Amino acid sequence: MADAVAGAxxxxxxxxxxxxxxxxEQWHAADVAVSALRDSFSATRFADEVTYGxxxxxxxxxxDTRGPRDPAVRRDQLGxxxxxxxxxxxxxxxxxxxxxxxxxxxxxxxGAYGPAFGSYTEVTGADTDxxxxxxxxxxxxxxx
Numbered sequence: 001m002a003d004a005v006a007g008a009x010x011x012x013x014x015x016x017x018x019x020x021x022x023x024x025e026q027w028h029a030a031d032v033a034v035s036a037l038r039d040s041f042s043a044t045r046f047a048d049e050v051t052y053g054x055x056x057x058x059x060x061x062x063x064d065t066r067g068p069r070d071p072a073v074r075r076d077q078l079g080x081x082x083x084x085x086x087x088x089x090x091x092x093x094x095x096x097x098x099x100x101x102x103x104x105x106x107x108x109x110x111g112a113y114g115p116a117f118g119s120y121t122e123v124t125g126a127d128t129d130x131x132x133x134x135x136x137x138x139x140x141x142x143x144x
Contacts, residue, residue, distance in 0.1 A: 001076050008063035010102050010110045018094060022105055033107035041115045050111035057106050061099040066092045092141050098134045 004011065011017050027064040032077045036051045058065065068084035073144045075081050109115060123131075123139060 001073050004069065004073050005058070005064065008058065010058055010062055013103065017023065021103060026105055030105055030107050031136065037107060037109055037138075040133050040138075041109060045116035046111065047111045047115050049113065050109050050115055052109055053107075055106050055108045055110070056103040057097045059099055059102055059104075060095050062102075064092075066095075095144050096141070 005012060011021075027032050034054060041050075041074050060066075068086040071081045071083045074084065097106065117126075123142075129136055131137050
């Protein structure tokens with residue numbers, strides 16, 4: 001991963017970088033958002049198998065992570081060299097962050113399955129209140 005970050009011209013994620021790049025208020029807002037996601041999704045199927053937390057998303061103009069990465073990149077994340085599962089028949093998908101900032105701090109929910117809310121039709125047809133957290137309809141952010 002470090003080689004991929006360096007090759008993209010991104011600053012390495014160090015304690016010093018994190019202190020310079022993000023304010024205490026940003027970290028607090030991220031913690032509040034993570035707690036809100038956990039509270040909102042706690043009753044969903046697979047909720048106990050997902051991880052709630054923050055992730056740093058790289059500038060997509062420098063390192064676009066929507067496609068498959070070299071299997072060696074996943075070694076540090078998964079403990080072994082593992083190929084990404086990306087269906088080449090699907091389009092790249094929507095960008096999750098705008099280009100510009102080297103790294104963007106994002107509250108996230110990840111897991112092998114993710115929380116299960118039902119079918120696509122059930123999710124897109126649900127009442128807006130079901131998926132609104134802190135004034136944001138999080139369905140717009142459910143991207144791969």
